[in-house]
Amino acid sequence: MMDIQKIRSQFPILEEKIHGKPLVYFDNGATTQKPLSVINRIENYYTKENANIHRGVHTLSQEATTAYENARNTIQTYIGAQHNHEIIFTKGTTDGINLVANSFGELLKPGDEIIISAMEHHSNIVPWQMLCERKGCKLRIIPMNAKGELELEVFERLLSERTKLVAVTHISNSLGTVNDVEQIIKKSHAVGAKVLIDGAQSIQHIKVDVQALDCDFYVFSGHKLFGPTGIGVLYGKEALLNNMPPYQGGGDMIKEVTLTKTTYNDLPHKFEAGTPNIAGGIGLGTAFEFLNSLNMDDVVAHEQELLNYATQALTKIEGIQFYGEAANKTSVISFLIEGLHPYDVGTLLDKMGIAVRTGHHCTQPVMDQFKIPGTIRASFAIYNTKEEVDIFIKALERIIPILKN
Structure with a gap:
């Protein structure tokens, strides 16, 4: 098994704080962070x-x-x-x-x-x-x-x-x-x-x-x-x-x-x-x-485990709707929460140090097919952890009541 903490230690930006909170970077579909090498x-x-x-x-x-x-x-x-x-x-x-x-x-x-x-x-x-x-x-x-x-x-x-x-x-x-x-x-x-x-x-x-x-x-x-x-x-x-x-x-x-x-x-x-x-x-x-330096089989297994863990945790959130439920998929979760605009969710997540992507993700025809303007997208990489997923879920649980009131 890979030592994820050892891998994380190679990425200096993961030690940064955003708005005083430890960075949780779930926007890897847009760009990944860079190792010190x-x-x-x-x-x-x-x-x-x-x-x-x-x-x-x-x-x-x-x-x-x-x-x-x-x-x-x-x-x-x-x-x-x-x-x-x-x-x-x-x-x-x-x-x-x-x-x-x-x-x-x-x-x-x-x-x-x-x-x-x-x-x-x-x-x-x-x-x-x-x-x-x-x-x-x-x-x-x-x-x-x-x-x-x-x-x-x-x-x-x-x-x-x-x-x-x-x-x-x-x-x-x-x-x-x-x-x-x-x-x-x-x-x-x-x-x-x-x-x-x-x-x-x-x-x-x-x-x-x-x-x-x-x-x-x-x-x-x-x-x-x-x-x-x-x-x-x-x-x-x-x-x-x-x-x-x-x-x-x-x-x-x-x-x-x-x-x-x-x-x-x-x-x-x-x-x-x-x-x-x-x-x-x-x-x-x-x-x-x-x-x-990585074993790609281990990478696939780790990211699939993250995907499954995060998907199961998100499923418990009331009003959540997933987009992209293919039988064969990798570490991307696109979703909406009923009654909430994705931009508002993404903005408040950022205040808690969590980076996700909101919008149409340069796939407007996909959004048009689902008849939505965009989604909230969490995308994982090899350096992400279940602990970060837990922080993400707790942040959503705080945000949803704020935005719905």
Whole structure:
């Protein structure tokens, strides 16, 4: 079993107080906290290694380049990619999805179809809407049932030879649903479609092996897996990435430039125009080293235990309504309390040192289906504890009478 207190000791912000109360951080779906190893690694880069990468012959440049590319190698190994050049550094999940929408999207023709689901984050909706408007493609939607589960039998009927791409979330950020992406990938490939998996909410909670999944693209953000903000990864199969035109032009993505023609660099540099977020990439590599120090089976067990414990405790609160009751879900609880606005609940919880998320969580179509403006969302990470859940429940028990009077 993991020593959760030892893990917590690696996260200095968990010792902070908010409004004089010990911090209880249940907003991990929005961003996770950072271990000291990541913070120190970024500081070390700026104090001892700071230089631009890939272009310099001097020592600092070579050291920074090595550290940055070692981070790429660490990530490649962790997610099981076949080649390190299949790891494209991006600004985050949103940037990765937009890269595919613009680059792979250039290969699409009028009448081609893209399938997404009704539970997607806006970042996995809007880029495809923009692509369909630009290219004359059609966007089709996998519906979701009242439990927050995708209706996969409808998905199978949506698939056809016109389907060129299926883009779905691995785990719903607002409902916690773990989708059966293995079946989605298999069914999609049977009709020749490519598959993009939004892994922003999954890679920190479950083991991900992109070759075992056989997905064509996998995207995620560093800041949701204990790494820095402003950095993320697009994994793509080598043959696909080689066939896609670059998304942006500029330095580092070129082989040769003349005033009449430019030839593009090899992977991964073809998709990494300009000076990258060097410190972010190095910090992300360290975040994956932190993940490597954990046993993912223990992580899954701990977070599932927290989810079950918190759900059972919340069930005892009068007037509570849960949103997202899939048979297979992870450490996210979305709920409302009858007669109370989620914003008011979230504000008073903050006064007690408890951080939760309130609102539509960038999934407005999900809220529209349930005919609600938003929810209160508690999302857990490896450093959270049952004791924190108890504090959360007691705070709600204090808040509810105040707001109802």
